[in-house]
Amino acid sequence: MDAREMKIKAAEAALAHVEDGMRLGIGTGSTAEEFVRLLAEKVAGGFRVEGVPTSERTARLCVELGVPLKSLDELPALDLTVDGADEVDPALRLIKGGGGALLREKIVAAASERMIVIADESKLVDTLGAYALPIEVNPFGLVSTRMAIEKVAARLGLSGELSLRQSGDGEFTTDGGHHIIDASFGRIPDAEALSSELNSIPGVVEHGLFINMAALAIIAGPAGARTLQANR
Numbered sequence: 001m002d003a004r005e006m007k008i009k010a011a012e013a014a015l016a017h018v019e020d021g022m023r024l025g026i027g028t029g030s031t032a033e034e035f036v037r038l039l040a041e042k043v044a045g046g047f048r049v050e051g052v053p054t055s056e057r058t059a060r061l062c063v064e065l066g067v068p069l070k071s072l073d074e075l076p077a078l079d080l081t082v083d084g085a086d087e088v089d090p091a092l093r094l095i096k097g098g099g100g101a102l103l104r105e106k107i108v109a110a111a112s113e114r115m116i117v118i119a120d121e122s123k124l125v126d127t128l129g130a131y132a133l134p135i136e137v138n139p140f141g142l143v144s145t146r147m148a149i150e151k152v153a154a155r156l157g158l159s160g161e162l163s164l165r166q167s168g169d170g171e172f173t174t175d176g177g178h179h180i181i182d183a184s185f186g187r188i189p190d191a192e193a194l195s196s197e198l199n200s201i202p203g204v205v206e207h208g209l210f211i212n213m214a215a216l217a218i219i220a221g222p223a224g225a226r227t228l229q230a231n232r
């Protein structure tokens with residue numbers, strides 16, 4: 001089974017949690033897109049859902065495939081969000097934002113009764129941090145914000161390269177008009193402490209640590225999909 005097939009397996013298993021009439025947060029990335037494709041097939045067969053996309057990219061795919069969309073202001077409380085992740089640890093702490101949508105992803109997940117994460121098994125780790133942590137920052141005062149990130153990281157015994165994400169023609173810009181610093185801290189032993197320290201920096205708009213948000217993770221490997229439950 002190749003990586004795409006594993007993503008499809010995870011997406012299929014997540015679809016089993018979606019009930020007719022649900023208000024759904026719809027994630028971003030290649031795994032979430034497999035979910036959108038499967039959801040669109042069900043919608044074409046008469047299944048009713050209303051989706052809130054977590055990015056312009058996801059919105060475009062939903063429109064193309066006929067998945068009905070609403071804005072989060074129109075549907076401010078959602079039943080379920082299904083989204084991918086860059087890393088998942090055994091406590092279902094996540095690193096997200098590889099696709100640059102972490103701010104809307106976190107807002108949508110927080111507005112949802114439940115979040116289900118779907119991923120292939122390469123995303124499952126013992127400790128978060130091998131994947132560089134995306135930190136969404138306001139373009140104003142970028143150098144000061146970067147220094148503040150280095151300072152809080154050092155207080156927690158973390159260091160590593162902070163690189164401003166680039167796209168083809170300059171700095172990568174998120175759907176909200178911000179930039180992303182990818183922080184290669186390596187192992188993050190205390191994700192909760194890093195999360196609250198980063199939240200205290202004014203120029204940090206949001207970061208990719210999702211803690212106490214996912215209720216279930218559906219992880220697909222060559223033998224099929226298995227479900228991990230959060231112990232809360």
Ligand SMILES: O=C(CO)[C@H](O)[C@H](O)COP(=O)(O)O
Nearest residue numbers: 029030031084097098099101
């Ligand atoms: O957080 C994300 C986007 O901001 C994605 O969920 C994450 O990057 C995983 O993407 P993929 O399913 O393509 O591996």
